[in-house]
Amino acid sequence: MINALSIDMEEHFQARVMESVVPFQEWPKQESRLRQNVHRLLDLFQKFQARATFFILGWNAERYPELVEEIRKEGHEIACHGYRHMDIYRQSPEEFRADLERGRRILEQITHLSIRGYRAPTFSIRQDTLWALDILIEQGFRYDSSIFPIFHDRYGIPDSPRFPYRIRTPKNKSIREFPLSTVSFLGQNFPVAGGGYFRLLPYALIAKALLRLNRREMRPAVIYLHPWELDPGQPRLPIGPLNQLRHYLNLEATEKKLIHLLKDFRFAPLGEILDREERKVSLPLVQINEEHHREILEGLKF
Numbered sequence: 229m230i231n232a233l234s235i236d237m238e239e240h241f242q243a244r245v246m247e248s249v250v251p252f253q254e255w256p257k258q259e260s261r262l263r264q265n266v267h268r269l270l271d272l273f274q275k276f277q278a279r280a281t282f283f284i285l286g287w288n289a290e291r292y293p294e295l296v297e298e299i300r301k302e303g304h305e306i307a308c309h310g311y312r313h314m315d316i317y318r319q320s321p322e323e324f325r326a327d328l329e330r331g332r333r334i335l336e337q338i339t340h341l342s343i344r345g346y347r348a349p350t351f352s353i354r355q356d357t358l359w360a361l362d363i364l365i366e367q368g369f370r371y372d373s374s375i376f377p378i379f380h381d382r383y384g385i386p387d388s389p390r391f392p393y394r395i396r397t398p399k400n401k402s403i404r405e406f407p408l409s410t411v412s413f414l415g416q417n418f419p420v421a422g423g424g425y426f427r428l429l430p431y432a433l434i435a436k437a438l439l440r441l442n443r444r445e446m447r448p449a450v451i452y453l454h455p456w457e458l459d460p461g462q463p464r465l466p467i468g469p470l471n472q473l474r475h476y477l478n479l480e481a482t483e484k485k486l487i488h489l490l491k492d493f494r495f496a497p498l499g500e501i502l503d504r505e506e507r508k509v510s511l512p513l514v515q516i517n518e519e520h521h522r523e524i525l526e527g528l529k530f
């Protein structure tokens with residue numbers, strides 16, 4: 229079984245928890261650590277022959293076009309993470325469309341490829357932002373990987389499917405969804421395979437969860453990480469105790485854990501794994517409830 233590996237390619241100061249201390253206008257003044265952190269990832273991936281999807285923020289691609297090219301040349305998939313890392317539920321559909329288009333075009337200009345994959349900032353495709361899927365389809369995206377089937381204060385659609393599916397919108401168009409991996413236990417879904425969860429959980433538990441997905445449920449997992457999660461040397465910003473816990477805990481252990489993971493499992497980009505899954509089984513179709521969708525769109529006030 230080959231699993232999917234993804235990197236949300238952003239700087240340490242672009243994470244959601246940094247917003248109150250580093251607003252967007254302040255980004256250019258921050259210490260950039262992206263290039264060195266991405267190089268560490270690329271070295272590891274090359275050493276263990278893993279390939280990944282890089283969901284790249286347009287703002288970063290603009291500053292480091294040669295890094296985007298390097299990632300592509302090493303056989304990884306280039307995908308879109310929007311332009312300025314704004315949660316979708318804080319944008320109007322027009323603002324979202326403009327941000328997405330800007331991010332996508334920058335990547336297409338650098339790589340001369342059409343960009344197929346999208347991941348929303350902070351997994352912000354939720355029940356109230358499903359309208360974003362129509363805009364993804366309209367801009368030629370072939371899959372999304374933003375819907376977390378869990379309960380969380382900021383994101384998630386708890387009862388959504390745990391494995392790849394096709395989602396049909398009220399406009400009768402569809403797009404594939406590759407949800408972030410969870411294990412199901414006592415009727416609840418638990419995230420295991422990325423970000424803070426990956427940093428906090430012991431490796432043995434993560435490996436066990438992946439084996440359970442691969443062997444018992446016979447499905448691929450999606451791992452997601454950020455380049456800054458392997459960087460214990462990043463500056464410590466005053467973000468308050470809870471956010472400090474979320475952002476800085478266990479940074480020094482992440483690289484070791486990732487090496488274990490790369491030794492024990494095989495990885496490829498999301499787009500390839502999805503194509504492979506679709507050849508094996510026909511993906512279940514989920515229809516968005518039209519009335520519910522309309523109510524949300526009518527209720528949107530910006």
Ligand SMILES: [Zn+2]
Nearest residue numbers: 236238349350
């Ligand atoms: Zn992000």
